[in-house]
Amino acid sequence: MASNEATIPTGTHAPEGTRRDFLYIATGTVAAVGAAAVLVPLIAQMNPDASTLAAGGPVDLDVSKIAPGQQVVVRWRERPIFVFHRTPETLKTLQDPKLLGLLSDPNSQQMQQPPYATNATRSSKPEFGILVGICTHLGCIPMFYPQPSATVPVSDWPGGYFCPCHGSKYDPAGRVFSGVPAPYNLPVPPYTFVSDTTVRIGENPSGSSWDFSSIRQL
Numbered sequence: 477m478a479s480n481e482a483t484i485p486t487g488t489h490a491p492e493g494t495r496r497d498f499l500y501i502a503t504g505t506v507a508a509v510g511a512a513a514v515l516v517p518l519i520a521q522m523n524p525d526a527s528t529l530a531a532g533g534p535v536d537l538d539v540s541k542i543a544p545g546q547q548v549v550v551r552w553r554e555r556p557i558f559v560f561h562r563t564p565e566t567l568k569t570l571q572d573p574k575l576l577g578l579l580s581d582p583n584s585q586q587m588q589q590p591p592y593a594t595n596a597t598r599s600s601k602p603e604f605g606i607l608v609g610i611c612t613h614l615g616c617i618p619m620f621y622p623q624p625s626a627t628v629p630v631s632d633w634p635g636g637y638f639c640p641c642h643g644s645k646y647d648p649a650g651r652v653f654s655g656v657p658a659p660y661n662l663p664v665p666p667y668t669f670v671s672d673t674t675v676r677i678g679e680n681p682s683g684s685s686w687d688f689s690s691i692r693q694l
């Protein structure tokens with residue numbers, strides 16, 4: 477696995493302007509280093525025609541092609557959606573009391589996810605984490621560091637997401653750490669598994685009418 481260390485842009489600060497402005501700028505920054513970020517490949521969705529994408533309609537993804545420990549990023553409503561195939565070790569980490577004690581909202585009490593993802597893994601299928609990849613501070617795209625590390629990207633890293641813009645940290649379920657600039661967990665978009673191997677992002681499971689616009693902060 478290639479290290480992401482060299483890809484971290486440092487000293488990136490929010491310019492004057494709106495949060496949306498910053499997201500645009502930060503997205504460009506990440507795109508510039510994206511070629512080296514081998515763990516975050518951008519792959520094509522399954523059969524989304526142009527009109528579907530333009531309308532913000534749901535997007536299907538074949539998750540059988542994502543190896544355990546890997547993540548892909550798809551686009552839904554012009555937002556990056558992280559789809560992470562978690563390993564058994566990662567799932568175990570999510571319940572580690574030491575980790576839970578470091579998190580701001582370990583039980584996902586803030587409305588940052590649909591009801592069917594308000595649980596210990598913030599997902600309806602524990603082995604797949606599905607998150608909107610936008611930092612809840614000022615809108616950068618957090619970087620993916622799935623492996624625990626003593627030093628990278630910061631000391632005592634448990635694995636998860638690190639936002640290089642101002643140092644916010646999220647665990648592998650997108651739960652934000654206490655004491656960082658980001659105030660909320662990463663959002664979870666509406667999604668449903670329409671088969672064992674296909675997830676549909678942008679659509680609730682049958683029987684759920686959760687409104688994505690009700691999310692606390694995107």
Ligand code: FES
Pocket residue numbers: 611612613614615616639640641642643644657658
């Ligand atoms: S945008 Fe500031 S820490 Fe992520």
